[in-house]
Amino acid sequence: MTTGDGGIKATSENGLPAVVGRYNGDDQKIDYVYKVVVIGDSAVGKTQVLSRFTRNDFCFDSKSTIGVEFQTRTLTVKSKVVKAQIWDTAGQERYRAVTSAYYRGALGALLVYDITKRESFDHVARWVEELRSHADNSIVIALIGNKVDLEDKRAVPTEDAVEFAENEGLYFFETSALTGDNVEAAFFKLLEEIYCVVSKKSLNGDDRNGDFVTLSGSKIDVDGAPDLEISEMKKLSTCSC
Numbered sequence: 001m002t003t004g005d006g007g008i009k010a011t012s013e014n015g016l017p018a019v020v021g022r023y024n025g026d027d028q029k030i031d032y033v034y035k036v037v038v039i040g041d042s043a044v045g046k047t048q049v050l051s052r053f054t055r056n057d058f059c060f061d062s063k064s065t066i067g068v069e070f071q072t073r074t075l076t077v078k079s080k081v082v083k084a085q086i087w088d089t090a091g092q093e094r095y096r097a098v099t100s101a102y103y104r105g106a107l108g109a110l111l112v113y114d115i116t117k118r119e120s121f122d123h124v125a126r127w128v129e130e131l132r133s134h135a136d137n138s139i140v141i142a143l144i145g146n147k148v149d150l151e152d153k154r155a156v157p158t159e160d161a162v163e164f165a166e167n168e169g170l171y172f173f174e175t176s177a178l179t180g181d182n183v184e185a186a187f188f189k190l191l192e193e194i195y196c197v198v199s200k201k202s203l204n205g206d207d208r209n210g211d212f213v214t215l216s217g218s219k220i221d222v223d224g225a226p227d228l229e230i231s232e233m234k235k236l237s238t239c240s241c
Ligand SMILES: Nc1nc2c(ncn2[C@@H]2O[C@H](COP(=O)(O)OP(=O)(O)OP(=O)(O)O)[C@@H](O)[C@H]2O)c(=O)[nH]1
Pocket: 040, 041, 042, 043, 044, 045, 046, 047, 048, 049, 059, 060, 061, 062, 063, 064, 065, 066, 089, 090, 091, 092, 146, 147, 148, 149, 150, 175, 176, 177, 178, 179
């Protein structure tokens, strides 16, 4: 798969997608590429939250994700053009062949649970642990209670999640991929906070990772690399809509 906007493929030495930088198809210059990962139990709506954000799309008959895929959306954050490269993988344990590789270079994480499935919230602590052991310490995490359109089936009180988020230092949003409620707000907040973390790190001179997808975000040398690229692992899951 290409990103559909005309770039060339590049792969880094470790086999991960290398972000070299790019112009968008409409010649929009990109200042930064931020890698964000989406995690959480199976069927909580990770893929649909992502589709809502990147394509303003929703699928009722969404198939479980197999492998890893990512989608992108370019937007303006604090007057900078940021390309959010958002990685999605299976919540199902048996498909989760990824750990370190998935989290490598991630600046942000969206940890999703389903407000109608108590179990998916009970597992959130485990997901936080996984993040803490595989991702960088400074990763920005947003806890997302998805499917708020199903209020009558709610099994996780908002207060429980607020308390957990406060204790763990996470941002918290309740969303609906179906209606689109709060999806933009959650992503925007996450990206803004990433911007702040990245800016602080740059100011502190704490910018030592040689990878293109770095903890300081990917600063794009747009003049030196006019035709840039990215891309991807594999896109295996499909929506049958
Ligand atoms: N009512 C409602 N249904 C949703 C919402 N988000 C997702 N769904 C449904 O929940 C089911 C699972 O959604 P997915 O996005 O595939 O879940 P996932 O977390 O990506 O699952 P895995 O890929 O297996 O890890 C699908 O039937 C979706 O249509 C939502 O906000 N509201």
